[in-house]
Amino acid sequence: MNVILLIIISYLIGCFSSAYLIGKIFKKMDIRSYGSGNAGATNAVRVMGKKLGVLTFLLDFTKGIIAVLLGYRMMGYNGGLIAAFFVVMGHDWPIFLGFKGGKGVATTIACFAVLNFPIALISVIIGITVALTTRFVSLGSIVFFTIVPILNIVNFNNFNKEFFIASIFLAIIGIYKHKENIKRLKNGCENRIGR
Template sequence: MKIIITVILSYLLGCFSSAYFLGKVTKNIDIREYGSGNAGATNALRVMGKKIGALTFLLDILKGIIAVIIGHYLLGFDGKLLAGVFVVLGHNFPVFLNFKGGKGVATSLGVLMILDWKIGLSCLVVGVTVIMITKYVSLGSIFASITAPISIIVLLDNIDRNFYFTIWFLGILSVIRHKSNIHRLLRGEENRLGKNI
């Protein structure tokens, strides 16, 4: 029963789209109809400005943190992993928005910060560094996603199997969600940070 509760609560928490909510409240718009059409922090930044973009990013991180804490309370360590997966799935595929959500980067970061802060911090540092150098948010997000599973091997001595596969799943899912960005990057059509803000 606790497994079902963990899955449902985490997924529903993930379904709360910060970008969509803030778009409706502050601009009376559906963020999915503007910019890239993605209900995430980067598109919120481009469409609604720096303050709303930053708030969206923080709220999405907070979703991941809260979900993992709930999972830990209900089921211990494995509950944290289960909650981490389903809060990201909820963010990416929210039932209330016809399964059209974000890409899960900020929410995954929140999850990682609680699962193992060293991995979360590594992803954040790599992502921010790539963004600062290239001005491509998507490229920074992709590199951060790839960093997560690599960090497990580099930073941790004893690796729990379920933990290992959870991190790989989140990393691969994030990269897949950036498929359109990867295509635009390869064509030289991806917008850099600072453009259209």
């Protein structure tokens, strides 16, 4: 029973679409009709500016932390893993917005930060470095998703099977949500930072 309750609550927390609500409140607009059409922090920065974009990121980040901590409280570490998966699902496919949400980067970072802070920190640093070097935010995000499970394998003395499985699933979701970015990267027409 606790598992079902945790899944539902985590998913609903994820459905809180920061980009959508901020767009409606501050700009009287549906952000999904502008820019990339994505209800996430990167598109929020491009469409609504840095301040509202940062606010979007922080709110998306916060809901990841809240969900995982709730999972910890209800079911321990495995509860945190379950909460992480479903809060990201809610963010990416929110039921209240016709399942058209974001790509889950900020929320996933938050989840990993609670579940395994050292790996999350290193992965974020690598992802940011790639994004700043190439000026492709999407590429930095894809690298972040990819590097988390890899670092868990490399850290064989503290290998965590449950975290590894969760990170694989979240990586698959994150990379899938970036499928259009991947196509644009291959075709050389992806948006760069500053454009």
